[in-house]
Amino acid sequence: MARSVSTRRKALNTLIAWTIGLLIFFPILWTILTSFKTEAQAINDPPIFFFFDWTLENYAVVQERSDYMRFLWNSVIIAGGSTLLGILIAVPAAWSMAFVPSKRTKDILMWMLSTKMLPAVGVLYPIYLLFISLGLLDTRIGLMVVLMLINLPIIVWMLYTYFKEIPTEILEAARMDGATLKEEILYILTPMAIPGIASTILLNIILAWNEAFWTLNLTAAQAAPLTAFIASYSSPEGLFYAKLSAASTMAIAPILILGWFSQKQLVRGLTFGAVK
Amino acid sequence: MGRIVLEQITKSFGSTQVIPPLDLTIEDGEFTVFVGPSGCGKSTLLRLIAGLEDVSSGRITIDGQDATELAPAKRGLAMVFQSYALYPHMTVRKNIAFPLRMAKMGPAEIEKRVNNAASVLNLTDYLDRRPGQLSGGQRQRVAIGRAIVREPSAFLFDEPLSNLDAALRVGMRLEISELHKRLTTTMIYVTHDQVEAMTMADKIVVLRAGHIEQVGSPLELYKNPRNKFVAGFIGSPKMNFLEGDEAKRHNAHSIGVRPEHIEVSDSKGDWTGVVGVSEHLGSDTFFHIHDTGLAETITVRAGGEVGFRHGDRVHLTPRSDVIHKFDAQGLRI
Amino acid sequence: MATQQSRTLARYMMAPAVILLLGWMLVPLTMTLFFSFKKYLPLRGDSLENGLEWVGFQNFVRFISSSAFWPSVSTTMIMVGGVLIITVVLGVFLAILLDQPLWGQGPLRILVIAPFFVMPTVTALVWKNMFLDPVNGLFAHLWKFFGLSPVEWLVDYSLGSIIMIVSWQWLPFATLILITAIQSLDSEQLEAAEMDGASAFHRFIHIVLPHLSRAITIVILIQTIFLLSIFAEIFVTTGGAFGTKTLTYLIFQRVIDSQNIGLGSAGGVYAIILANIVAIFLMRIVGKNLDR
Structure with missing residues (x-):
């Protein structure tokens, strides 16, 4: 709706929108602010918004007490590893479906989507049993594989929609120009697909980072990522608001930043390309 | 090579x-x-x-x-x-x-x-x-x-x-x-x-x-x-196709005459009709002629200066040496 | 459209993904189905090695006839329905608002989207302690400020609280998709309607809303799938107490807490059937989109 409106109208819009926006963002803002307070100030009545003694002590305590780095490292390895694994498996599959479609391509895509809709709780115990018998319980590799599998349909779909946008004629031109399949993928397809692959990776890291069913149920002390680390704060002994906030801020900060970069891709990824 | x-x-x-x-x-x-x-x-x-x-x-x-x-x-x-x-x-x-x-x-x-x-x-x-x-x-x-x-x-x-x-x-x-x-x-x-x-x-x-x-x-x-x-398909504007009595006169199922092979005049000619739309290109003018009793419209190509108006009654004469004749299967005779 | 050689190659390149997903789907599903017809209580000495007793449809009957089943179904429906209504209505409103000309659109959009990126356990914990806590929560302070006595949110209004928390999480998703959809609306269409004398309200009802209907359907279906399996938010806040036990959570408790695998598996089969009913509708829409 590219149309000029009066400044007054625009100011009113701005006021309403920002009020609502800040209201929605407030819980996150409040968490971040509280993470810099002392425990006493954190539960002060009335609440203190900005004029408190800013301190980094909570961050230090959280790191010390809960070995934050280990959980962070687990999250990084699990989210990164599952994404990388997923991309390696999904790129060839998506390539085939986008550029060499057959009559069954659509069915395969739809079927992949349907596996994403399997409720996790319905297969919790079988997976649990399999993990025990394979010795994968509470290992990073086990979680990596599970998260890769639950997100694989999304990765394939996203890549497929991106690849679909690369005109077939360009690949045919490369073939006419004498490129072998390897050269075609290396010099033409990959450079053109990199933006799409990058956004797929980004979205998938976010999804894997925040996954909270399998990470809670398949890990204990060794492989627990940040989701499980935070959940451990729900036990009564961990009820220190400032420290809880510091831990929360550390857990969400990396993904908040990644997430802001991937807004647009998010829509495409989460709607399986149905909304672009 | x-x-x-x-x-x-x-x-x-x-x-x-x-x-x-x-x-x-x-x-x-x-x-x-x-x-x-x-x-x-x-x-x-x-x-x-x-x-x-x-x-x-x-x-x-x-x-x-x-x-x-x-x-x-x-x-x-x-x-x-x-x-x-x-x-x-x-x-x-x-x-x-x-x-x-x-x-x-x-x-x-x-x-x-x-x-x-x-x-x-x-x-x-x-x-x-x-x-x-x-x-x-x-x-x-x-x-x-x-x-x-x-x-x-x-x-x-x-x-x-x-x-x-x-x-x-x-x-x-x-x-x-x-x-x-x-x-x-x-x-x-x-x-x-x-x-x-x-x-x-x-x-x-x-x-x-x-x-x-x-x-x-x-x-x-x-x-x-x-x-x-x-x-x-070849030629622009498209060839005019006529069937019925006019075609029979030429011993064909249908005949085709290109717009550029029809003379248009205000006094005399083989066919008569009324000018509908005229498209002036400067160098040429295309007239779309109605009410000839031969086909829905007949397209005629004339010189750029020819100035008939909408509704004018005109006479058309096809050049007899370039009339294309086709049989019932559409093949050239 | 392609040559034979590339078609063969394509099949090989597709194989790993297809085989992995096939295994991921079939193996656990078969096991769940198998367990659902068995008496399987590991704590009472049942084990796969000793063989499990076949009990027919007993688990399925027991799961449905247990006193917890119907409440869990209604809890699930209220929770999913409540979150859907809140997120879709507010989402449409926000999408239209954010599409208006205003200053700082970019940063504002980031603020609105942020909750979606917060991991569910953090969301649940922050809301539970820092906002809903009856002693130190921000809401308690607010209530006291107005001279009211603080509310025990997660006890007295437990389901409502969880609906609010989950809505806060999913509102950005609905908004983001609806903004994208709104931006694809042809502005000439709106201008044509304006020329035809349609008021702002009528333009919304007759042009904007129909244009958004497909996106709204997609939001509803996708959210339903995710909401049906909401877990961490309940796990962290109420642990399924105070009338917040959804079907998913009930199954989780049967399997993990009471270690009744047979019963839990029967529940799992129900959950799978339920999810598939929703999935069919979603896949129809997505599938139609593929043809275009």
């Missing part, structure tokens, strides 16, 4: 046969145009020659060598696509150099050939730009540049001008024709536009539903169309 022979070529997608058995020879150095309405199989035929589609049966020979099973790159052909199919992440220079790089040519030779092609096509100033920064006509030239550096035995053009605006199209048409005169390499050119076919071709192949309706030089097709379809 570039003599391409198609023998009993067929192509089916699933159970639908889009190209029934077809024979065609394209001589070395010839500018051949495949023309026909959309969906007639002309692009498919080109892609079969290119090797981008497998033939279902039949044989393709290029310069006497069987190329039926050969990969596209090995056929020594270059293709210019409808969308130009430039590599968006490469500069113009790299785009043009790509086929040479794939042929493992040395950097010095690549440099020489790219610069040469660029100067021929007036692209020298744009070599370091990306396709996204070029106009439609410039992109078109890059696509042609990418084709000519390889010195292929034949060029394939798939509706290369359809994405350009009208003025640019006329200019590019000339450029491609000039290129052909200079390179004297075989060119196969696909279009749905009969004007492009008429102006550029040495040989026109008119296709309908995968069938070759007629092969011949532009003037042959214009003068002696083999059937009603070719007669109607």
